[in-house]
Amino acid sequence: ALTPTEFDVLKVLMLHAGQLLTHRQLLREVWNKDEDFEGVAHLLRVTISNLRSKIEPDPDRPRYILTEPGIGYRFKSER
Secondary structure, eight states, X not given: OXXXXXXXXXXXXXXXXXXXXXXXHHHHHHHOOSSOOHHHHHHHHHHHHHHHHHHOSSTTXXXXXXXXXXXXXXXXOOO
């Protein structure tokens, strides 16, 4: 079961599958924040970690939610 925030993050990532979404884009889409507030940015990292623990076969080696260090995240579908 996903929390509402986890669901929202996953939905945004999946709607843009294959595309790199910056931290700022995700903050704007999910938390409606235009600025990169450290607390919200930390919440994004925690939410991604929680999502990985729920949907990845091996959360330490993600196959679906990929990190682009310093930039953002990308959802990779298994097509």
